[in-house]
Amino acid sequence: MSAVKITDRLTVASQPDIGSIAGLAKDYAALINLRPDGEEAAQPGNRAEHAAATDARLGYAFLPVTGSTITEADVRAFQHAMNSADGPVYAHCKGGTRVLTLYVLGEVLDGRMRREEVETFGKARGFDLSRAARWLARHDACKPAVKGFYDVRTGSIQYVVSDPAAKRCAIIDPVYDFDEKSGATGTANADAILAYIDSEGLTVEWILDTHPHADHFSAAHYLKGKTGAPTAIGAHVTDVQKLWKAIYNWPELQTDGSQWDRLFNQGDTFRIGTIEGRILFSPGHTLASITYLIGDAAFVHDTIFMPDSGTARTDFPGGSAQTLWASIQQILALPDDTRLFTGHDYQPHGRHARWESTVGEQKHANPHLAGINEAAFIRLREARDRTLPMPKLILHALQVNIRGGRLPEPEANGKRYLKFPLDALEGSAW
Secondary structure (H helix, E strand, C coil): CCEEECCCCEEEECCCCHHHHHHHCCCCCEEEECCCCCCCCCCCCHHHHHHHHHHCCCEEEECCCCCCCCCHHHHHHHHHHHHHCCCCEEEECCCCHHHHHHHHHHHHHCCCCCHHHHHHHHHCCCCCCHHHHHHHHHHHHCCCEEEEEEECCCCEEEEEEEECCCCEEEEECCEEEEECCCCEEECHHHHHHHHHHHHHCCEEEEEECCCCCCCCEECHHHHHHHHCCCEEEECCHHHHHHHHHHHCCCCCCCCCCCCCCEEECCCCEEEECCEEEEEEECCCCCCCCEEEEECCEEEEECCECCCCCCECCCCCCCCCHHHHHHHHHHHHCCCCCCEEEECECCCHHHCCCCCEEEHHHHHHHCCCCCCCCHHHHHHHHHHHHCCCCCCCCHHHHHHHHCCCCCCCCCCCCCCCCCCCCCCCCCCCCC
16 A cells, blocks of 8 residues: 655545555544545445444545546545545545545645646656646636536535636526525525625626526526526426416416526527527426537536436426437537536435536446437336435425526515425325
């Protein structure tokens, strides 16, 4: 087992054996494992390492990455794991290169190291960091720039997508905070997005929702009030409004989509600074779902999750596994290096939150898509959906989100009230 001390806080190492983990507690406060399970037959794996770390009273984090699929979310998760540790960290992959890669990428992104220093820094410590240098070159060249904001409560990812040269941006799928136990609402998520936009000197050109969400409130209306930017969603939101108007017995609900400033159809275009955006109609999860293809980045919402997490459910009112399959094929027909940004991540096996992949990765590694035909996908998707309870906020959220994120109007006492229909949906989990 080889280990190289990088700083007083970080030691980079190759794969430790399980028996040696207990001894790490003498010098370290936490163990970070960067190896995906199954990478090598002989590796102990996440479950065994976690158990050994727990027995040794070491902190533990599972951040599975491969050298070719590292994203900024991985870099930030590594930084968070290090900063959360109560002392020095022992971080490993197979040989240590991935660990040092994440470290130096964070140092460069935060301005503590220059790009031209990366490879020399690695060589001085016995590591080849040429891949890190190439990652930084691609990162600089990417248009648009994409910043993800992960909401732990709902597993949702919100995005700011920007043209760095023009300093123009769009906000995609923002979350308005809601606690169903107390009924409290808040704007912490949306305000964090506004703070980032302010820090980057950006001007908001669009506030975009991919569909009416079933597991969180949309902050589109709140952010329009703060920025003055127009809101938009897919034109088939009117079908969703009509469907839920009946479920809520809501005769006064307007079902013409007038709650948004623009309704997008398949093939429509828009601009963020100098970058063109294009609309792909991608229903299946909902009747109204659309994908925003902006430059080389596609925001695929609840259509495709990360490659280790499959695809979106199709058992909501208006959903269809067959329709979702067709929508996914349209997305997978994009170039293999197209960046895909998903709408949710539920951190399978306790790994860190991730939200960026590529078309090529999805074709190769997503178990719902790789080597699967339409009939097999429909069987798999419908069988999986039968095991899922309804999202806990679906009846709360839809009455807000089919009105563009507007909360119910205050009643005579100044309070707002949600309407909650009983026995409206199937899928109870007793």
